[in-house]
Amino acid sequence: MTTIPTINLGNNGPLVSKIGLGCMRMSPVWGSPANDENESIATIQMALDNGINFLNTGDFYGSGHNELLVGKAIKDRRDDAFVSVKFGAIFYNNQWIGLDLRPIAIKNFINYSLVRLGVETIDLYQPCRLDNSVPTEDVIGTIADLIQEGKVRHLGVSEVTADQLRKANSIYPVTALEIGYSLADRQIENDLLPTAKELGIGVVAFANTAEGLLSGEMKAPLASDAYQNHFSRFQGENLIRNLEKVELLKQMAREKEYTPTQLAIAWVNAQGEQMMPLVSMSRRSRLPENTAAMSIAFTAEELNLLHTHFAPGAILGSTYLQR
Numbered sequence: 001m002t003t004i005p006t007i008n009l010g011n012n013g014p015l016v017s018k019i020g021l022g023c024m025r026m027s028p029v030w031g032s033p034a035n036d037e038n039e040s041i042a043t044i045q046m047a048l049d050n051g052i053n054f055l056n057t058g059d060f061y062g063s064g065h066n067e068l069l070v071g072k073a074i075k076d077r078r079d080d081a082f083v084s085v086k087f088g089a090i091f092y093n094n095q096w097i098g099l100d101l102r103p104i105a106i107k108n109f110i111n112y113s114l115v116r117l118g119v120e121t122i123d124l125y126q127p128c129r130l131d132n133s134v135p136t137e138d139v140i141g142t143i144a145d146l147i148q149e150g151k152v153r154h155l156g157v158s159e160v161t162a163d164q165l166r167k168a169n170s171i172y173p174v175t176a177l178e179i180g181y182s183l184a185d186r187q188i189e190n191d192l193l194p195t196a197k198e199l200g201i202g203v204v205a206f207a208n209t210a211e212g213l214l215s216g217e218m219k220a221p222l223a224s225d226a227y228q229n230h231f232s233r234f235q236g237e238n239l240i241r242n243l244e245k246v247e248l249l250k251q252m253a254r255e256k257e258y259t260p261t262q263l264a265i266a267w268v269n270a271q272g273e274q275m276m277p278l279v280s281m282s283r284r285s286r287l288p289e290n291t292a293a294m295s296i297a298f299t300a301e302e303l304n305l306l307h308t309h310f311a312p313g314a315i316l317g318s319t320y321l322q323r
Contacts, residue, residue, distance in 0.1 A: 002291040004051035007273055011200030013166045013175045014123065016028060016082050018269065019294055020054035020204060026069055027062030028094075032227075034062065035282040037069065043284045044073035048080045050291065056178075056204070056278055058086035058128065059113050067116035070301060075118060084204070085113050086158055086178070101127055101134040103142040110151055121195040124176060126156030130164050137171055144172040152237035156204075162191040169199050176202040178278070180321040182209035183249070183267055183310040184242075187321075190312075197274060206278040207269075209264045211319065213242060216260030217248045233317030241316050248309050262289060266296035267306060 005018045006123065010126070026040035044055065055074070057066045074081045080124050087109045088099045113122060127139055146152040154175035157168050168174050177196050179188055185207065196203050209215045222237045228234040233242060246260070253260045268277040278292050298306075 002288075002295050004291060004294065006051075007017045007276065008202070009124075009154075009204075009276070010175045010202035010274070011318070013202055014082065016054045016276070018276060019052055019265075019291065020056055020084075020276050020278040022206060022278045023054050023055060023057045023066055023070055023282075024061045025280045027066040029061060034065065039284065040069055040282055041073045043281055043287065044070065045077075045120060046284050046287055047281075048074075050287065052291070053080060053082045054084065054204075054276065054278075055081050056084045056086075056206075058089070059109055059116075060085060060089040060091055060128075063091065064112065064116050067113055071116055071118040078119060082123045083117060083119065084126070084156065084176075084178075085117075085122050086126050087113070088127045088129065099127075099129060099131055099133060101130070101139045103134075103138050105137070106142045106146075110146060112276065114151065121150060122152050124154045124156045125152040126158050126176075126178065129159045130157065130168070136164065137166050139252040140168050140171040146171075160192075162195040165192065165195055165199070165201070167252070169201065172197070174201050176204050178204040178206065180207040181205035181268060181271075181275075182208050182210045182214060182264060182305060184213055184315045185319065185321050186310070186312045202274050202276065203272075204276050204278050205268050206280070207321065208268045208277050208279060209261055210315070213315070214246060214260055214264040216246065217255065218243060218246075231317065231319045234318050235317065238317035245309065245314060249306070252302065252306075256296070258293070259289065262293040262296060265290060265293035266298070267303075269294055269296075270298060270303070271320045 001275040002305050006015050009016050023183055026035050028034045033040055057070050088101050090098050090100050143155050155172055157174055158178040212218050249260045253263050265277045
């Protein structure tokens with residue numbers, strides 16, 4: 001399997017693998033069934049064995065199920081794992097019903113997370129979003145307090161604007177920004193990515209295949225129960241036109257003898273040393289393919305072609321990333 005390089009997460013930040021393992025899909029999310037627990041645990045442990053130490057979870061993934069899963073996987077090998085936890089989302093009957101970012105709630109959330117994970121300290125702790133329902137000073141200040149108490153090592157933020165990122169960083173140094181980013185979703189290039197680079201903040205980029213659009217495996221129309229049907233990008237004529245755009249990526253993948261998914265991950269990886277592709281996997285069989293993407297190189301001509309073909313706005317319709 002490919003040797004995984006390491007990077008500092010942000011300027012002078014902790015040393016982590018250049019690719020992260022997203023654990024969300026191992027748990028029931030939006031009402032989906034849980035994956036085989038033994039296979040999920042084995043996948044996490046195989047990732048650790050092969051140098052992927054960044055594990056991404058959330059206290060609301062499967063109502064705590066995901067943290068329990070990660071906790072089982074890292075039992076007796078805590079030092080091998082860098083654990084990133086998101087908090088703040090409230091679900092009821094598998095439906096999102098809002099955020100709770102009150103300091104009293106954050107202090108409650110983290111104690112449950114520490115117990116479920118079976119750890120004394122969470123490496124990276126971050127609100128899943130900031131929505132102005134609670135002053136940013138109170139949210140970030142509470143995490144800063146948890147860092148002082150030794151319950152958290154580093155502060156992260158997720159799905160924020162450039163202004164929110166600047167404000168959070170002015171209250172307490174932000175180590176990492178978690179955000180959706182792919183060839184199909186490049187809107188953050190205008191201001192958010194330059195802001196993160198200016199401030200020396202690492203970028204943890206999820207949804208590298210744009211919810212499967214860039215995988216080369218999607219066909220129109222989608223199955224009636226596919227969660228992507230909620231977004232106009234995957235509906236009707238939009239989906240047909242978008243899949244036509246993906247044909248170029250499929251052709252390049254054939255020429256380079258890789259898969260479209262590998263090229264999608266590799267493109268994110270190529271966007272800078274501060275950039276970590278966060279790849280969701282729930283089966284060991286996916287690890288070799290996804291880690292091999294980290295060694296793919298593009299020529300200047302290939303990158304120019306991809307950037308032109310997938311220019312911002314080239315993909316029709318919206319997704320949840322464009323709130």
